[in-house]
Amino acid sequence: xxxxxxxxxxxxxxxxxxxxxxxxxxxxxxxxxxxxxxxxxxxxxxxxxxxxxxxxxxxxxxxxxxxxxxxxxxxxxxxxxxxxxxxxxxxxxxxxxxxxxxxxxxxxxxxxxxxxxxxxxxxxxxxxxxxxxxxxxxxxxxxxxxxxxxxxxxxxxxxxxxxxxxxxxxxxxxxxxxxxxxxxxxxxxxxxxxxxxxxxxxxxxxxxxxxxxxxxxxxxxxxxxxxxxxxxxxxxxxxxxxxxxxxxxxxxxxxxxxxxxxxxxxxxxxxxxxxxxxxxxxxxxxxxxxxxxxxxxxxxxxxxxxxxxxxxxxxxxxxxxxxxxxxxxxxxxxxxxxxxxxxxxxxxxxxxxxxxxxxxxxxxxxxxxxxxxxxxxxxxxxxxxxx
Amino acid sequence: xxxxxxxxxxxxxxxxxxxxxxxxxxxxxxxxxxxxxxxxxxxxxxxxxxxxxxxxxxxxxxxxxxxxxxxxxxxxxxxxxxxxxxxxxxxxxxxxxxxxxxxxxxxxxxxxxxxxxxxxxxxxxxxxxxxxxxxxxxxxxxxxxxxxxxxxxxxxxxxxxxxxxxxxxxxxxxxxxxxxxxxxxxxxxxxxxxxxxxxxxxxxxxxxxxxxxxxxxxxxxxxxxxxxxxxxxxxxxxxxxxxxxxxxxxxxxxxxxxxxxxxxxxxxxxxxxxxxxxxxxxxxxxxxxxxxxxxxx
Numbered sequence: 001x002x003x004x005x006x007x008x009x010x011x012x013x014x015x016x017x018x019x020x021x022x023x024x025x026x027x028x029x030x031x032x033x034x035x036x037x038x039x040x041x042x043x044x045x046x047x048x049x050x051x052x053x054x055x056x057x058x059x060x061x062x063x064x065x066x067x068x069x070x071x072x073x074x075x076x077x078x079x080x081x082x083x084x085x086x087x088x089x090x091x092x093x094x095x096x097x098x099x100x101x102x103x104x105x106x107x108x109x110x111x112x113x114x115x116x117x118x119x120x121x122x123x124x125x126x127x128x129x130x131x132x133x134x135x136x137x138x139x140x141x142x143x144x145x146x147x148x149x150x151x152x153x154x155x156x157x158x159x160x161x162x163x164x165x166x167x168x169x170x171x172x173x174x175x176x177x178x179x180x181x182x183x184x185x186x187x188x189x190x191x192x193x194x195x196x197x198x199x200x201x202x203x204x205x206x207x208x209x210x211x212x213x214x215x216x217x218x219x220x221x222x223x224x225x226x227x228x229x230x231x232x233x234x235x236x237x238x239x240x241x242x243x244x245x246x247x248x249x250x251x252x253x254x255x256x257x258x259x260x261x262x263x264x265x266x267x268x269x270x271x272x273x274x275x276x277x278x279x280x281x282x283x284x285x286x287x288x289x290x291x292x293x294x295x296x297x298x299x300x301x302x303x304x305x306x307x308x309x310x311x312x313x314x315x316x317x318x319x320x321x322x323x324x325x326x327x328x329x330x331x332x333x334x335x336x337x338x339x340x341x342x343x344x345x346x347x348x349x350x351x352x353x354x355x356x357x358x359x360x361x362x363x364x365x366x367x368x369x370x371x372x373x374x375x376x377x378x379x380x381x382x383x384x385x386x387x
Numbered sequence: 388x389x390x391x392x393x394x395x396x397x398x399x400x401x402x403x404x405x406x407x408x409x410x411x412x413x414x415x416x417x418x419x420x421x422x423x424x425x426x427x428x429x430x431x432x433x434x435x436x437x438x439x440x441x442x443x444x445x446x447x448x449x450x451x452x453x454x455x456x457x458x459x460x461x462x463x464x465x466x467x468x469x470x471x472x473x474x475x476x477x478x479x480x481x482x483x484x485x486x487x488x489x490x491x492x493x494x495x496x497x498x499x500x501x502x503x504x505x506x507x508x509x510x511x512x513x514x515x516x517x518x519x520x521x522x523x524x525x526x527x528x529x530x531x532x533x534x535x536x537x538x539x540x541x542x543x544x545x546x547x548x549x550x551x552x553x554x555x556x557x558x559x560x561x562x563x564x565x566x567x568x569x570x571x572x573x574x575x576x577x578x579x580x581x582x583x584x585x586x587x588x589x590x591x592x593x594x595x596x597x598x599x600x601x602x603x604x605x606x607x608x609x610x611x612x613x614x615x616x617x618x619x620x621x622x623x624x625x626x627x628x629x630x631x632x633x634x635x636x637x638x639x640x641x642x643x644x645x646x647x648x649x650x651x652x653x654x655x656x657x658x659x660x661x662x663x664x665x666x667x668x669x670x671x672x673x674x675x676x677x678x679x680x681x682x683x684x
Contacts, residue, residue, distance in 0.1 A: 087548070134552075135512075136508065160511075160515050182515055183444070235525070257526070257531075323538075325535060325538040
């Protein structure tokens, strides 16, 4: 945009909407918006009603390669910002409300994961973005300017980070970043959420480096219910670790050829794990993983793989599923406000979003399915404006 | 195929023939998805597993058990710089450098300090990209049923992206500015300490391990030379200038010596073969998609 003229890009399409082969997924905190990124680089903004019905609202153009990750990027609830990263190192900051691209940068390497970290400087709430990808450290990026501020580096066996999780401490200002490297080493860094005006921007070295022999780690998540365990999902098995001394509490291998692609704690004693072909399974954790149980930590030190814990529910292949050309993306989100939904959401290569509500005791309720292409079709002109 | 001289009576025969042709094509396509794709993927996996093996992936805690290889870097024409570098996996664990100072018979000798090593990020990145490619192929073995050509193409695109990246990491060393080289941790790793007028850099270029040595001289403050700071480069030339800590320097001599690392050469060959296999499979699939899209008349 140059001079005094405002240039509004407009996107038009014919009877069939553009393809949207979903590669990443994000549900905003207020549960009223869902963002999906696709392999062609476009981002779709969907509105979600309180009854959890979804409808696509806008499409954002700007990236030139497939979207690898999406994360929220604003600390205050009045600003709805997200950050997107693509395969060729591009990072964009978007305003979800009007689809504007606020900031753009291009780094040398691709990110495979970004997490928002809320930060306080004095009384101001700021945000930082912790990024991991095809490089051997974790980048701490300013959420407004997308500038790299400093690095979390490893002294011992520095290598690419497969997945990471931020564990916020309720008691102190020191939070923990727990990550697993591609060679299966667990790394722990301490970062502070409150800094003085003069910020220390030297690289931060790891507090701990422990081999946990988890190769091909797909996700790591902290149990916010018990505040004492970590779930690590790898393609061939999932494991629960003690979050204090990182000892192995239980290990479950996959029964068939299914490859696990992620998982989350959905209750103090339950986990949901999903596979590459879009199925999800809810397991009840064995007693050795539950702090409340007398058998807690009873399997620590034993090397044999445990038996498969009881399966509470499973979401299997749907007959009406269209032919998928690549693995779907599955994520789990907790609602932060009434009615505190626990939502399992999946986006597939047909541009379709499927939602399931995970209630506490009774089986899963499939909710709604929305297909972007069907809803976008028709002779509509949509104008998301992006710089 | 549109031949206006063909008589109208031939039209029914032609549509019947094209129907038969279509049926045959469908069968061929099914064969491709069921048999050929898996045969190619198996070949691809075998080649990439060989490539991955060359990188000798360290087991956590057992890094010291990786084999050490020594490489003698020198030039046949000039002997100002000679180096013996020890490569263990993706790190240089020892660098024995002899540097003949210009216009004197003095030979400077440097070595890494005790227990210091210099990681060659290019090798680690290439190794990780190969493993990413293997990961993508891992769940697509004989038992997996491909339903469409688009699925095969998507998988091939993803694998090719990782392999291209792996190859690029080896063929494109990082560009650095001279101040970045001067302040890099590498300068502090030697014993005796590197004098202020010598800088070294290590990198991988294709299958070669390279050592570059820069000899500098300080530019006097009232020099007549036009000061122009040099930008980022893989290899700087004599005459390049930079400023550091209020002193201005000019590169007076540049020496580059290299040595081929045989296993890196192997991996580059494997990358080429794998990329060809992927592209050929994509081409086979596209033969059919062009038929589906073709509409006679």
